[in-house]
Every structure is written in C-alpha cells, then in structure tokens.
Amino acid sequence: MGLAASSLTGISEVVMALQRTPASLLPLLLTLLGLVLLQPSYGQIPGYQRFLREHVDSGVTGGTNTYCNMMMQRRRMTLPRCKGFNTFIHEDLGNILSICRNNNIRCRNGQMNCHAGVVRVTDCRHTGGASGPNCRYQARASTRRVVIACNGNPLVPVHLDR
Numbered sequence: 001m002g003l004a005a006s007s008l009t010g011i012s013e014v015v016m017a018l019q020r021t022p023a024s025l026l027p028l029l030l031t032l033l034g035l036v037l038l039q040p041s042y043g044q045i046p047g048y049q050r051f052l053r054e055h056v057d058s059g060v061t062g063g064t065n066t067y068c069n070m071m072m073q074r075r076r077m078t079l080p081r082c083k084g085f086n087t088f089i090h091e092d093l094g095n096i097l098s099i100c101r102n103n104n105i106r107c108r109n110g111q112m113n114c115h116a117g118v119v120r121v122t123d124c125r126h127t128g129g130a131s132g133p134n135c136r137y138q139a140r141a142s143t144r145r146v147v148i149a150c151n152g153n154p155l156v157p158v159h160l161d162r
Contacts, residue, residue, distance in 0.1 A: 045151055047158030055160050056096060057088045062122030063141030072124055072137055082126045082135035087160055089146065090120040096157060100150035107149050107161050114147050114161050121146065 053075050077083040089096060099117035107114040121144060124137040149159035
C-alpha cells in the first residue's frame with residue numbers, strides 16, 4: 001500500500017470515528033483537534049519556547065527565596081553565570097496568550113509588537129553572593145503590569161519586555 005493510500009485510510013478511519021461520536025461531543029473534539037494541530041506551530045516561532053522556559057510557571061504562587069533559587073537553577077539560568085534578574089509569571093498559558101491580543105504598545109527597543117497585562121509574578125533578583133551554578137536570589141511576589149513582546153500568527157509571547 002502506498003503512502004497516499006495509507007493517508008487516505010487514516011483519514012477514513014477518523015471520519016468513521018467522528019460519525020460514531022455523539023453530536024454533543026463533536027464541538028469539543030473539533031476544538032481539541034484544532035489545538036493539537038496548532039500547538040506544533042507555536043514551537044516554530046523563535047523565542048516562544050525560551051519565553052516558556054524562562055518566564056512561565058503556572059499553577060504555583062512562588063514568592064520565596066527558596067523558590068527563586070530552585071527555579072533559576074532548574075530552568076538553566078545559573079550557568080555559565082547567574083542571570084541577574086528574572087520574572088516568573090504564575091498564570092495559566094491561556095491567560096498569558098490573551099495578553100498578546102491586547103492593544104499594541106511600543107517596546108523598549110522601539111518596535112510596536114508589545115502588549116500589556118496584569119498578572120501574578122515572582123521577581124527573582126541575584127543577591128551577588130554566590131556564583132553559578134549555586135546562585136542565590138531574593139524573591140518578590142506581586143500582582144503587577146507586565147509588557148510582553150509577541151510574534152507569529154497566531155501571536156505568542158517571545159520576550160518579557162518589562
């Protein structure tokens with residue numbers, strides 16, 4: 001069986017499965033299928049994966065020095081040297097993505113691809129005591145306005161501007 005025939009067989013199986021699915025579940029299944037198809041394209045946008053690694057920690061409150069010390073090391077921001085300052089955003093990814101749909105504002109570099117929103121954060125500031133990889137940080141938890149640069153179609157966060 002050739003590749004084209006194999007692909008058609010796979011599509012036919014999906015169509016038959018959808019026909020057997022109760023009508024009330026179809027919108028949910030189609031939404032999930034759309035999300036699965038969209039998600040890999042997010043990973044292709046330069047800066048998106050790095051933004052997630054350096055700035056997103058959903059579902060926790062953070063806020064302690066221990067949290068900053070652990071997360072900065074876990075997220076690889078203590079080698080080869082200590083990153084001086086970093087912000088972790090404690091919102092689910094949907095809330096962060098929605099910031100990219102807010103009105104455009106000017107970024108610090110002059111580009112017009114930034115967007116502002118209010119989120120829960122932990123700011124981690126290097127205390128200057130230890131060096132990589134055993135960096136030490138002071139934490140400050142707050143709810144504040146952040147400015148995020150977004151790129152792509154659909155727009156996704158690629159840089160925490162301030």
